[in-house]
Amino acid sequence: MTKLIFMFKELLRNLYRNPGTAFVSILSLTLLFLLFELFWIAAETSDRFYSDLLSNFQMHVYVSETFPDKEIDSLTEKIISVAGVSEVSYVSRESARIELAGIVGTDLLVGYDDINPLPRSFVIAFDKMYLHSSSIADIESTIIKLKGISKIDYSRQWLEKAETTRKIILNIGMILGGLTLFTTVVSSANNIRLMTRTRAHGFWQMRLLGAGRIFIALPFIMEGFLIGFLSAALSWLVITYGQSKISFTQFELVLPTLKEMGLFCLAAGGLGIMSGLLGLRKLLK
Amino acid sequence: MSQPPIVEMNNVFLKSDRNTQLFKNLNFRLNAGRSAVITGPAGSGKSSLVELLIGSRRPESGVIELFGEKFGGLGGMRLNGFRRKIGGVGGLFELIPNYTVAENIAFPLILTGARRKSRKESLLKMLSEFSLIKQAGVYPRRLTRVERTLVQFARATIANQPLMIIDEPSAGLDSGTYVRIHEFLVKASYSGRSMIILTSEQNAEILPNSDNYQIKSGELV
Numbered sequence: 099m100t101k102l103i104f105m106f107k108e109l110l111r112n113l114y115r116n117p118g119t120a121f122v123s124i125l126s127l128t129l130l131f132l133l134f135e136l137f138w139i140a141a142e143t144s145d146r147f148y149s150d151l152l153s154n155f156q157m158h159v160y161v162s163e164t165f166p167d168k169e170i171d172s173l174t175e176k177i178i179s180v181a182g183v184s185e186v187s188y189v190s191r192e193s194a195r196i197e198l199a200g201i202v203g204t205d206l207l208v209g210y211d212d213i214n215p216l217p218r219s220f221v222i223a224f225d226k227m228y229l230h231s232s233s234i235a236d237i238e239s240t241i242i243k244l245k246g247i248s249k250i251d252y253s254r255q256w257l258e259k260a261e262t263t264r265k266i267i268l269n270i271g272m273i274l275g276g277l278t279l280f281t282t283v284v285s286s287a288n289n290i291r292l293m294t295r296t297r298a299h300g301f302w303q304m305r306l307l308g309a310g311r312i313f314i315a316l317p318f319i320m321e322g323f324l325i326g327f328l329s330a331a332l333s334w335l336v337i338t339y340g341q342s343k344i345s346f347t348q349f350e351l352v353l354p355t356l357k358e359m360g361l362f363c364l365a366a367g368g369l370g371i372m373s374g375l376l377g378l379r380k381l382l383k
Numbered sequence: 384m385s386q387p388p389i390v391e392m393n394n395v396f397l398k399s400d401r402n403t404q405l406f407k408n409l410n411f412r413l414n415a416g417r418s419a420v421i422t423g424p425a426g427s428g429k430s431s432l433v434e435l436l437i438g439s440r441r442p443e444s445g446v447i448e449l450f451g452e453k454f455g456g457l458g459g460m461r462l463n464g465f466r467r468k469i470g471g472v473g474g475l476f477e478l479i480p481n482y483t484v485a486e487n488i489a490f491p492l493i494l495t496g497a498r499r500k501s502r503k504e505s506l507l508k509m510l511s512e513f514s515l516i517k518q519a520g521v522y523p524r525r526l527t528r529v530e531r532t533l534v535q536f537a538r539a540t541i542a543n544q545p546l547m548i549i550d551e552p553s554a555g556l557d558s559g560t561y562v563r564i565h566e567f568l569v570k571a572s573y574s575g576r577s578m579i580i581l582t583s584e585q586n587a588e589i590l591p592n593s594d595n596y597q598i599k600s601g602e603l604v
Binding site: 099100101104115297299300303304305306307308309310313 | 464467471476478490496
């Protein structure tokens with residue numbers, strides 16, 4: 099217990115004696131974490147945005163002119179049995195005309211009371227887990243092979259573009275995240291190394307008196323944890339404050355949950371420990 | 384049952400940094416409650432002897448036993464345990480620069496895990512015994528050489544370390560302080576504390592319960 103209290107005192111002493119170094123460490127790490135968190139939020143937000151758009155994603159399957167009406171029910175069953183299809187609704191010629199009239203108005207349809215050139219179709223919705231371009235393409239190729247299907251329409255290009263954008267954001271986030279974490283560790287380790295270098299003589303004297311390496315190193319390792327944790331907590335405070343002040347009309351920013359933020363702070367503390375160990379590599383040898 | 388010797392060195396060989404033979408078949412025994420005054424000119428190997436005793440250097444061959452246990456080549460926690468039983472003054476033993484006088488003196492008690500109350504009591508006793516009360520909150524860089532030596536003595540005594548190693552006890556001391564230190568050493572010697580005093584002074588004063596040695600041609604005679 100005496101030793102533990104002493105180590106905590108040492109930790110506070112380090113912070114008290116080097117307030118500038120501690121402040122700069124916290125500030126630089128906060129900025130690095132901010133950058134990381136902004137990309138995290140961007141990735142989460144774009145993900146939500148993309149999911150919302152996808153939830154309305156539909157495919158239009160057109161029935162060939164010669165296909166008899168009496169077989170529509172069996173065709174519907176065949177379509178719904180395709181893996182990934184969650185909902186099928188049939189649009190008859192008449193329903194299509196009503197829908198078209200709703201879009202373009204009835205004036206344009208004058209003279210077409212007896213003739214209806216509109217095709218019969220199905221509107222298909224999908225299970226969430228099949229909502230990506232390759233699965234949709236698979237479903238398309240299965241359905242087009244069914245007897246009575248003439249054409250299939252869906253926003254293929256939009257889907258591919260959305261997926262690519264999502265992937266780019268994710269990749270940038272990962273690269274940036276990796277760089278941020280690397281910079282965090284190196285920068286903290288350097289700070290700790292500089293701090294301990296000036297105290298090398300004192301450490302040697304402690305060793306001669308019987309102090310163990312861990313006993314000497316632990317306050318610095320705890321300091322690494324504390325600085326990492328505080329920096330992460332501070333960056334989340336800035337983010338949540340900013341989020342409460344800024345609002346977007348087109349979409350809503352998606353912030354991680356409190357639990358995720360807490361875990362991130364702990365992970366940042368873990369990085370701090372790693373930095374401490376790296377910074378004290380020579381001392382611990 | 385008789386107590387094991389505090390220090391026992393048998394057939395110790397050691398080369399200097401310049402690769403010359405420093406110790407040749409060195410044998411030395413210090414029994415509990417006895418002290419040894421070792422004299423030798425500069426460069427004779429007094430500091431190297433201290434390095435061997437605190438485990439910061441290993442002999443080429445030979446056996447070193449401290450407090451009845453083999454010591455050479457120890458590492459980690461056991462070495463730390465041995466070092467906590469040794470109080471050092473002068474030479475290699477300096478003060479921890481970023482600790483105050485009080486923190487420096489109390490440091491051995493932190494390592495032994497002594498409680499706050501007993502730590503405080505022992506510290507006050509040491510501060511008053513060595514007239515360091517006024518300097519308690521001062522950092523080593525602001526101390527005079529005499530004060531630094533007194534702090535080292537206090538630190539080497541506070542945890543009742545069974546062995547005290549003193550490298551050049553009179554170095555930098557004025558006559559008044561030297562007399563005080565000598566009185567302290569005599570008192571410590573009478574109380575049964577074992578000490579190894581290394582000095583280059585040929586006419587070193589003799590302590591009670593002590594044996595005198597000289598380092599000559601790499602041996603203790």
